Amino acid sequence: MSAGHNNRHSYDGVVAAAPVTVPYERFSRESAHWWIGHALRELGKGAGVTAKEIDGLSVSSFSLFPDTAVGLTQHFGLSPRWLDHVPMGGASGVVALRRAARAVQAGDAEIVACLAGDTNHVNSFRNMLTSFSRFSQDAAYPYGSGGPNGSFALLTRAYMNTYGATRGDFGRLCVAQRENALTFPHALMKKPLSLDQYMDARAIAEPIHLFDCVMPCAGAEGFLVMRESAAQAQNLPYVRILSTIERHNAFPDDPIQLRGGWAMDKDELWAMAGVAPDTIDFLQTYDDYPVISMMQIEDLGFCAKGEAKDFVRSHDLTNGGSFPHNTSGGQLSVGQAGAAGGYLGLVEAIRQLTGEALGKQVKHAKLAAISGFGMINYDRGVCTAAAILASGGVDG
Amino acid sequence: MVDALPPPRKKHPTRRTRVPTLPPMARSRAALFFTAYAARGELRLQHCEECGTVAYPPRDICGNCWSSALHWKPVAPDGVLLAETTLHTSTNIYFRERLPWRIGAVKLKNGPVVVAHIHSDAEEGAGVRIFARTDKSGQGVLFALPAEDTENMADDKALRELTCDPKHRRVLITDVRTRLGQSMARAALDAGAAKVFLGVAETWKPFQDQEALYALANTEIAPLDLADGASVAELASSIGGKVDILINTAQHIRPGSAMSRRDVVTAKEEMEVNFFGPLRLLQALGPAMRARGADGANSAVAWVNCLSVFALSNRPSFGLTSASQAAALSLSQNARSEFAGSGVKVINAFHGPLDDEWSQQLPPPKVAPERFATDVMRALRKGLEEVYFGEIAQDIHERWREDPAVLERELTLTNLMD
Structure with missing residues (x-):
């Protein structure tokens, strides 16, 4: 599958900048419009751009109904000439980035505001599950209505049976992320987590226990995509895009999901970036459940298939460790703000690569891999994406 | 291995009956x-x-x-x-x-x-x-x-949760004067029913095999005349909250077509038993059953209609019985919509001619009432909502599924049945 990259254009001259996070809240009475609007305001303030200068808009959200990105243009007083709505859940961040980058590169837009956000009313999560997708409505939700916990429990079980991973391996990953989260000001989880606490937690849907699950919350994330020259002119720290991949509904014949679309495209990802996995300074995986992070570590090529268990046993995954992973604490410790969860790792990566970490800075962070995973349409996550980003910066 | 379900304990009279809740209903x-x-x-x-x-x-x-x-x-x-x-x-x-x-x-x-x-x-x-x-x-x-x-x-x-197993449940058989009703009562007891209420109209009037039936353990005589609204209401007020499964065995099946009869007297009797009977039952007993759809291990689960398969398409020689059965079938669809949300299933058990006195002159194959009764219990244990018993019922159903218009011609223009 690596043949493709020879035909692909690089993203030279296009950068991502101005990472913003609207601090998460467990529950909110406000709307998704409010949350996404706040992210836009932070973008404007932080980057010094006005509504007139933003001529591209990309939006991801589950709770905007009946609106889409279209409604937000009028709501926010924007007149973009390029508009995108990315309904890909956990893959939204990377997908928004790569689409916006091409728009800017082709001159269809100059500055694209990429925004994701969701509110979380006390009944939002249940309401979203009941109408998440047609296949889910017909063939998953009527079976216990456990939502993603039920689906991921089945594939976690299959993964453990197939590769011999244990709860302790998942626990190691979750505990390290909590340590990272303790220095990240926006994390909803503020207390340390020990492996014993992880192991003793109550069962949610075996083998998934409490600390394998993200906490739904309200929040928003955003960043800008623009020309490198524009970022330099604005004196904005930025990151360069070395490569990206995107794949949907990969391996449909696998009876149960043990791998994702990254496995189809990882050669292209690394070849296009011109770097190897062992040169990466930190990795942001999409961590709706730790088993998915383990799959990404394997399928992106950081270790062989089935060996993520050995990988997490032999690495320190904290920001000061041998393999910094989910450096803000990830969704498992920060919270899952709906579609903003698909931006969390990417926005954090921009901060780390520009030396602007809000929590503990990864030392010499120059090169990062960011990965996304989204949408349990029926029995498995359908959308996968990944990007390799490198530090740019005002001084090149 | 599953532990055997113990007989449910008597319900404490002050305890609130759990309101039926439902698994997700939305579908494409x-x-x-x-x-x-x-x-x-x-x-x-x-x-x-x-x-x-x-x-x-x-x-x-x-x-x-x-x-x-x-x-x-x-x-x-x-x-x-x-x-x-x-x-x-x-x-x-x-x-x-x-x-x-x-x-x-x-x-x-x-x-x-x-x-x-x-x-x-x-x-x-x-x-x-x-x-x-x-x-x-x-x-x-x-x-x-x-x-x-x-x-x-x-x-x-x-x-x-998916089945309507009679085990430990209380069953009302609406009419036990007939071989069909008696077979149904015995089959329910054999299937583990905790109690069988024996519906009898005009209890003073004896019927065949009455003594043997009344001698069965775990039965109770339930005076019930489906043609009499007051009788149905009275029964509902005495046992309405105790019926977990209702099996309507009352039927009025007579030969005759529209022009072969001179008046509407027999047709009215047919409608009285076959249509207004179940309607009265629904109005008197339906609401209580609907409220008890989640009432513990012996919750209300099933409303069973015994229907002639000629409810699907008119059989000319029993033309007006067929018409009343068609009305009963339509009523069952209405009942199903009203029981939706309660967890009580409406089960339509279709049969061809039963081997009883009113089908005496019909040729075989005919369905033995005993056999039909055990098949109804099997349907309950499986939780089916629609079942066709015997060769004729299955044959007519297959033809009906293939094309109802062709079946109508087969029944009226050829000698498929008559």
Whole structure:
């Protein structure tokens, strides 16, 4: 599958900048419009751009109904000439980035505001599950209505049976992320987590226990995509895009999901970036459940298939460790703000690569891999994406 | 192994009756086909006519060749339980009240992977048998049984949610004067019913085999005249809150067609028993049953109509009986919509001519009432909503499914039946 990259254009001259996070809240009475609007305001303030200068808009959200990105243009007083709505859940961040980058590169837009956000009313999560997708409505939700916990429990079980991973391996990953989260000001989880606490937690849907699950919350994330020259002119720290991949509904014949679309495209990802996995300074995986992070570590090529268990046993995954992973604490410790969860790792990566970490800075962070995973349409996550980003910066 | 379900303890009179809650009811239109087959106990999935792919979940376009020629055909029930989980949380109230709840991913031998409810004895990695049935919301779901029967298998908590097992339940047979009613009473007792209420009109008037019937243990005489609204209301006020399964065995079947009769007297009698009878029952007993759809292990579960298969299409020689049966069938659909949301299933048990006095002059094959009664119990144990017993009923149903208009011509223009 690596043949493709020879035909692909690089993203030279296009950068991502101005990472913003609207601090998460467990529950909110406000709307998704409010949350996404706040992210836009932070973008404007932080980057010094006005509504007139933003001529591209990309939006991801589950709770905007009946609106889409279209409604937000009028709501926010924007007149973009390029508009995108990315309904890909956990893959939204990377997908928004790569689409916006091409728009800017082709001159269809100059500055694209990429925004994701969701509110979380006390009944939002249940309401979203009941109408998440047609296949889910017909063939998953009527079976216990456990939502993603039920689906991921089945594939976690299959993964453990197939590769011999244990709860302790998942626990190691979750505990390290909590340590990272303790220095990240926006994390909803503020207390340390020990492996014993992880192991003793109550069962949610075996083998998934409490600390394998993200906490739904309200929040928003955003960043800008623009020309490198524009970022330099604005004196904005930025990151360069070395490569990206995107794949949907990969391996449909696998009876149960043990791998994702990254496995189809990882050669292209690394070849296009011109770097190897062992040169990466930190990795942001999409961590709706730790088993998915383990799959990404394997399928992106950081270790062989089935060996993520050995990988997490032999690495320190904290920001000061041998393999910094989910450096803000990830969704498992920060919270899952709906579609903003698909931006969390990417926005954090921009901060780390520009030396602007809000929590503990990864030392010499120059090169990062960011990965996304989204949408349990029926029995498995359908959308996968990944990007390799490198530090740019005002001084090149 | 499942522990045998103990007889439910007498309900404390001050305890609130649990309000029925439902599993998710929303489905796409395509999924309603799955439900309709599930209600008949058929496991059918979409087969692509062009490439043969077996598709699930229900869809409108083949995922392999993009054809829309998807036909619902039977699939073999054999599968392997790839992975299972026990849910300890749920966003749905119905499941919350029933946690922990097991689900699993099953690879069908001749089909795709399906998510299913699983029996407590189904083991990960082992073979399972899948079946489709309607759940408490009335929608079709898949359930995985262990490959071989296990002890007390039917008492499994999740399985019992899909079935209407008479075990430990109280059954009202609306008319036991006939061989059909008496067979039904005996079959219900054999199936483990805690009590059988014997519906008898005009109790002072003796009937055949009355003494033997009354001598049966766990029975109670229930004075009930379906043609008399006051009688039905009186019965409802005395046992209305105790009926878990109602089986309407009252039938008025007489030969005769519109022009062969000179007046509407017999037709009125037919309608009185076959249509207004169940209507009175529904109005008097329906609301109480609807309220008890989640009332513990012996909740109200089923409303059974014994219907002539000629409710589907008119049989000329019994033309007016057929008409009243058609009315009764239409009433059952109305009842099903009203019981929706209560967890009580409306079961239509169709039969051809019964081997009784009113079908004396009809040639075989005829259905022995005893056989029909045990088949009704089997349908209850399986939780089916629509069943056709005996060769004639099945034959007529098959023809009706193929094309109701052709069946009408077969019945009226040829000597298919008469």
